[in-house]
Amino acid sequence: GAGVSQSPSNKVTEKGKDVELRCDPISGHTALYWYRQSLGQGLEFLIYFQGNSAPDKSGLPSDRFSAERTGGSVSTLTIQRTQQEDSAVYLCASRAIGGGGTEAFFGQGTRLTVV
Amino acid sequence: SQQGEEDPQALSIQEGENATMNCSYKTSINNLQWYRQNSGRGLVHLILIRSNEREKHSGRLRVTLDTSKKSSSLLITASRAADTASYFCATVSSGSARQLTFGSGTQLTVLP
Numbered sequence: 275g276a277g278v279s280q281s282p283s284n285k286v287t288e289k290g291k292d293v294e295l296r297c298d299p300i301s302g303h304t305a306l307y308w309y310r311q312s313l314g315q316g317l318e319f320l321i322y323f324q325g326n327s328a329p330d331k332s333g334l335p336s337d338r339f340s341a342e343r344t345g346g347s348v349s350t351l352t353i354q355r356t357q358q359e360d361s362a363v364y365l366c367a368s369r370a371i372g373g374g375g376t377e378a379f380f381g382q383g384t385r386l387t388v389v
Numbered sequence: 390s391q392q393g394e395e396d397p398q399a400l401s402i403q404e405g406e407n408a409t410m411n412c413s414y415k416t417s418i419n420n421l422q423w424y425r426q427n428s429g430r431g432l433v434h435l436i437l438i439r440s441n442e443r444e445k446h447s448g449r450l451r452v453t454l455d456t457s458k459k460s461s462s463l464l465i466t467a468s469r470a471a472d473t474a475s476y477f478c479a480t481v482s483s484g485s486a487r488q489l490t491f492g493s494g495t496q497l498t499v500l501p
Contacts, residue, residue, distance in 0.1 A: 278431075307489055316493035317432075317477065330488055332483065372486060375420035377434035378479070378489055 276300075280366050283331035286389055289358055295351040295384045299368030306349050307378065308341060309365045317365065323349060324371070356388045395478055395493050401498040404446070408465045410495040412478030413458075421454055423463050425461045426475045435476075436463075440483070470501045 279298040285294050299306050308320040319333040323343045334340070338357075343349040354361055363385050367378040402408050402439045414421070420439045424432040436460065438445045438454045445452050451464040465472055466495050475494045 290457060297444065305489075309491070317491040318432075319488075319490060322488055324487070363430065366487070367432075375422075375437055375439050375481060377422060377437055378432075380431035381435070382431045 278379050278381035293355045297349045297366030301320045303368035304371050305369040307367045310362045312362045358388050361388045395495045399496045402501050408468050410463045412461045414480045417483045418480045420481050421461050422479045424477045468499045470499050473499050
């Protein structure tokens with residue numbers, strides 16, 4: 275596609291349910307990032323993929339959070355047993371890895387509301 | 390964890406004035422980037438400066454980088470009401486990790 279696509283754009287779920295958030299990066303971008311942003315706050319790093327592997331999972335807040343990336347393309351962020359504090363906008367970005375430095379392209383995010 | 394820290398957290402200026410935002414970081418970087426965010430959704434890339442560069446310009450934007458002080462600044466000249474947004478710096482770590490870490494952002498308000 276022309277840009278990074280995230281789905282769904284909005285998700286309302288009941289506390290305790292599992293949710294899956296999807297990110298479709300720009301074709302050919304080897305790096306993929308997930309961030310979480312609460313209202314009026316900065317971007318909290320969650321996980322980074324280089325190809326299909328995740329060299330840095332240090333930002334995942336708890337073992338309820340997991341992510342995978344298959345075929346070096348689509349990534350899924352799964353939150354199990356959602357809690358109200360999980361409510362936030364989840365942003366995905368992809369980037370081509372180049373020696374000179376490259377910009378990241380962001381999707382429009384998924385706004386997750388846990389009720 | 391957030392590596393970059395921007396200051397000020399919020400800045401309010403009149404249209405036509407210049408706006409300066411600062412960013413500090415902690416580890417060795419490959420490059421530093423500035424992004425803009427409207428309405429709490431996707432971020433848009435503004436400008437990238439490599440670790441061996443000291444200053445870069447793009448239109449009304451000027452960014453500086455001081456690797457000895459681990460700091461950067463973004464200057465927006467002749468601001469417009471449409472520049473109202475949140476601005477974030479982000480660092481790409483050096484080495485193979487290539488982590489992209491964002492700061493806490495500066496909320497800029499340009500008053501007409």
